[in-house]
Amino acid sequence: MTKCAHVAIIGRPNAGKSTLLNAILGEHLSIVTPKPQTTRRSVLGIHTDNNTQLIFVDTPGVLRPRYRLQKAMMQYVQECLESTDIICVVIDTPKAVEHDGLLDPMMEGLLKSVRSRSKVPIILVLNKMDALPQSKLALPLVEQARQSGLFTKSVAISASQGKEVDDLVRVLQDLAPESVYLYDEDQLSTLPQRFFVAELIREVIFKQLRQEVPYATAVQVLEFTEPEVGPFHITADITVERDTQKIIMIGKGGEQLKRIRMEAQQAIADHLQHGVKLELFVKVRADWRNDRAQLANLGY
Ligand SMILES: Nc1nc2c(ncn2[C@@H]2O[C@H](COP(=O)(O)OP(=O)(O)OP(=O)(O)O)[C@@H](O)[C@H]2O)c(=O)[nH]1
Ligand SMILES: [Mg+2]
Known part of the structure; x- marks a missing residue:
């Protein structure tokens, strides 16, 4: 029996969500720049391997909207969260360690509201580990994630270097429910x-x-x-x-x-x-x- 899951990739602007999607697919599908707010709408990317189809949705970074455009961007995030089987929350680990902490109030509010509605697994993806002087500096964040009760699991990766990305994919494949594939095995996206x-x-x-x-x-x-x-x-x-x-x-x-x-x-x-x-x-x-x-x- 095959397995299939929709996987939402969410997080603050510039956390490395699009880089992660590209690293998983091995294709430059979603654009990446050093500037925040690069992604403006949901970008769908399909990964089929190991008898499992993962349908990823890369989303715009979560922010407080000032323009109507940003409101539309946040609408994409909400829509994606409402119809997903698994959520990956990507964080910029060095930035979280130095300044921001694990989750800002907006992200926390978003995840709590998901939790209150459903049991969907939420995976914490500690990204940019390559830019952290020592990996143990991320341990307090992992502990904080455990205590929050919001997350099913934490995975530390470097999306830009492709490190531990396979581990994350395996975690997601294990969580995927049994189902027929929704797309052809060699299809990469549905976008034109x-x-x-x-x-x-x-x-x-x-x-x-x-x-x-x-x-x-x-x-x-x-x-x-x-x-x-x-x-x-x-x-x-x-x-x-x-x-x-x-x-x-x-x-x-x-x-x-x-x-x-x-x-x-x-x-x-x-x-x-x-x-x-x-x-x-x-x-x-x-x-x-x-x-x-x-x-x-x-x-x-
Ligand atoms: N050092 C390091 N930089 C990374 C890593 N992943 C992404 N980046 C960099 O972080 C910046 C933002 O990456 P994006 O993938 O565009 O981030 P995003 O979360 O999609 O950003 P928005 O679309 O604006 O929300 C780029 O300069 C990436 O090269 C990583 O693992 N390590
Ligand atoms: Mg992006």
């Missing part, structure tokens, strides 16, 4: 190719631009054609909130936008394993992060 293309462009923007601009940016693929010969043609809109941000995005003589285009074109070609010709257009939509219609239009 256009989504991954737009995300790769957003990842480059997060890496190349500073301060508020990446946060005020949305990317939408307008056209994706696959001619019989030659590169795929992809055109995408980059939406920002203000003219000043558009000026930064384009740069002097178009230099900045060219850098974004070149790096994104390469990343997309690597992802699709096919030549790509990418065209980008920068548009201004005032205050889109707070506008319900604009958000829906941009896929949030």
Whole structure:
């Protein structure tokens, strides 16, 4: 008999949730940057091995929403928690040891409310162990987790180095209930190719631009054609909130936008394993992060 489980990956912004999903799948499926609030919606990734299918959902980092966009992001987290068989709570261990403690009030509130409704197993994933001077420094967190009564188990890993990720997968496989597979064994995601293309462009923007601009940016693929010969043609809109941000995005003589285009074109070609010709257009939509219609239009 096969087993199958939905696994929610939740945690604070920048804890390494998307890095973990990618490490488990061995693919760059969910974008990763050094900046918090990189992930904006749920990213589904399927891992089938050992007679067990784990359907992971990487989610946006848990925060107190200021914009309507962030409200939508938190809605994705809530929806994911309501329909999952297992929850992985990822924490930035060095940061928790030095400043934050195990859980901030928001995360604690979220997990307590899950606990009050259901017996779903919650696994504490102590991430970034490579960046902790000594692993024993994490022991007080493990003890705190035990005392909280919220967690089924703790696993210490390094997602970026792929260390102990297999142990975590085994723990999840053991917890999965007997069930038929919900997806084909070789299926990696249910999201369309256009989504991954737009995300790769957003990842480059997060890496190349500073301060508020990446946060005020949305990317939408307008056209994706696959001619019989030659590169795929992809055109995408980059939406920002203000003219000043558009000026930064384009740069002097178009230099900045060219850098974004070149790096994104390469990343997309690597992802699709096919030549790509990418065209980008920068548009201004005032205050889109707070506008319900604009958000829906941009896929949030
Ligand atoms: N040293 C170290 N860094 C890590 C590890 N895992 C992730 N990181 C880094 O932490 C940063 C954030 O990683 P992400 O995977 O984007 O984090 P996230 O939790 O998905 O962040 P949001 O989507 O913003 O909520 C990146 O710079 C990663 O390279 C790890 O195990 N060790
Ligand atoms: Mg992420």
